[in-house]
Amino acid sequence: MTPIQLFDPASSTYTYLLFDETTRDALIIDPVDVQLERDLSVLRQYGLKLQWTVETHAHADHITSAGLLAEHAGAKTAAPIGCSICTAAVQLEDGDTLAFGAQQVSALHTPGHTAGSMCYLWKMPRGSHVFTGDTLLINGCGRTDFQSGSSEAMYRSLTQVLFALPDDTLVWPAHDYNGRSHSTIGAEKASNARVAGKTLAQFVETMAALQLPKPKRIDEAVPANQHSGLRQDAGAPGLPPAHDAPRPAEGYAGDVAPQLACRWWQEGSAVLVDVRTDAEREWVGFVPGAVPLAWKQWPGMALNPGFDAGLKEAVPPGKKVVLMCRSGVRSIAAARRATELGIEAYNILEGFEGDPDDQAHRGRKGGWRLRGLPWRQS
Numbered sequence: 134m135t136p137i138q139l140f141d142p143a144s145s146t147y148t149y150l151l152f153d154e155t156t157r158d159a160l161i162i163d164p165v166d167v168q169l170e171r172d173l174s175v176l177r178q179y180g181l182k183l184q185w186t187v188e189t190h191a192h193a194d195h196i197t198s199a200g201l202l203a204e205h206a207g208a209k210t211a212a213p214i215g216c217s218i219c220t221a222a223v224q225l226e227d228g229d230t231l232a233f234g235a236q237q238v239s240a241l242h243t244p245g246h247t248a249g250s251m252c253y254l255w256k257m258p259r260g261s262h263v264f265t266g267d268t269l270l271i272n273g274c275g276r277t278d279f280q281s282g283s284s285e286a287m288y289r290s291l292t293q294v295l296f297a298l299p300d301d302t303l304v305w306p307a308h309d310y311n312g313r314s315h316s317t318i319g320a321e322k323a324s325n326a327r328v329a330g331k332t333l334a335q336f337v338e339t340m341a342a343l344q345l346p347k348p349k350r351i352d353e354a355v356p357a358n359q360h361s362g363l364r365q366d367a368g369a370p371g372l373p374p375a376h377d378a379p380r381p382a383e384g385y386a387g388d389v390a391p392q393l394a395c396r397w398w399q400e401g402s403a404v405l406v407d408v409r410t411d412a413e414r415e416w417v418g419f420v421p422g423a424v425p426l427a428w429k430q431w432p433g434m435a436l437n438p439g440f441d442a443g444l445k446e447a448v449p450p451g452k453k454v455v456l457m458c459r460s461g462v463r464s465i466a467a468a469r470r471a472t473e474l475g476i477e478a479y480n481i482l483e484g485f486e487g488d489p490d491d492q493a494h495r496g497r498k499g500g501w502r503l504r505g506l507p508w509r510q511s
């Protein structure tokens with residue numbers, strides 16, 4: 134079995150899609166936000182069920198689509214425990230495994246590029262695969278001069294963790310800037326220009342002499358990636374006024390402000406569907422009269438198999454649907470699905486609770502509840 138290697142040209146990032154050939158369960162490593170549509174179409178094309186999104190570290194050069202893939206494809210998010218990716222559902226420690234079908238990858242803690250960086254080993258009887266992130270690159274390694282990097286730690290991760298793997302292990306890096314796709318542990322051990330045959334002192338000296346410019350997107354990308362790529366700054370300022378028209382969107386009819394959605398609903402031209410889980414409605418509050426129809430179910434947050442049937446039943450022909458979730462992300466996935474089912478569907482911006490504020494508290498930045506629209510707590 135071989136991973137599917139995908140490439141983002143803007144950041145030269147490789148994303149890897151691994152799957153079990155029998156069950157079609159899949160795991161994706163280092164997905165990129167701007168490639169979301171491509172990745173969703175590859176999943177469809179291969180008939181895969183995405184179980185996991187996994188990060189090798191909190192990237193500084195692109196923003197992950199992990200959070201969006203979790204919403205759109207029903208995957209769970211996993212990330213190294215030392216990377217402060219607080220939104221990841223699973224915080225991986227060294228040696229932890231993630232299963233997809235009968236397959237699994239195991240996490241290897243490889244600090245150096247960042248303190249929390251991990252590589253992932255997909256074991257095969259012969260010729261295993263290792264996904265090396267920005268730790269081991271082809272004929273190189275990741276930089277160690279920012280984001281809690283350490284040349285000493287990198288040297289140990291390369292020589293004692295990765296080079297301890299069998300020589301025929303295939304190496305799949307997070308980047309290559311020269312069009313190379315993969316290498317092997319044997320080849321890198323023999324001839325990697327940064328580390329092969331070097332002592333720790335020589336390696337540290339080589340790394341210190343690199344004098345690389347600051348990564349262009351670090352200030353924007355790292356904070357976003359520490360929230361699985363769900364950017365709370367996106368679209369928050371300049372909220373549309375109450376009677377604004379819908380904004381056109383890709384894959385569904387449009388985005389609407391909570392006030393406009395409420396007006397349509399109260400006039401009777403739209404059905405209001407709340408796609409949050411039962412637990413969220415119970416604990417946080419609900420809109421009396423809205424149709425409760427979870428997009429994903431608790432526990433486990435798997436996609437609700439009854440969603441399509443429930444939606445068709447809730448929305449009579451000729452009516453549109455306005456979809457609400459917590460903060461306006463899940464409702465986009467639901468609006469796309471509704472559109473596929475032939476329903477004119479709108480996503481309610483900001484959701485029930487709005488975006489989190491600087492202290493990660495919700496309910497203070499927009500949202501159905503904050504805007505004084507009808508709701509109640511049970």
Ligand SMILES: [Fe+2]
Nearest residue numbers: 191192193267
């Ligand atoms: Fe990186």
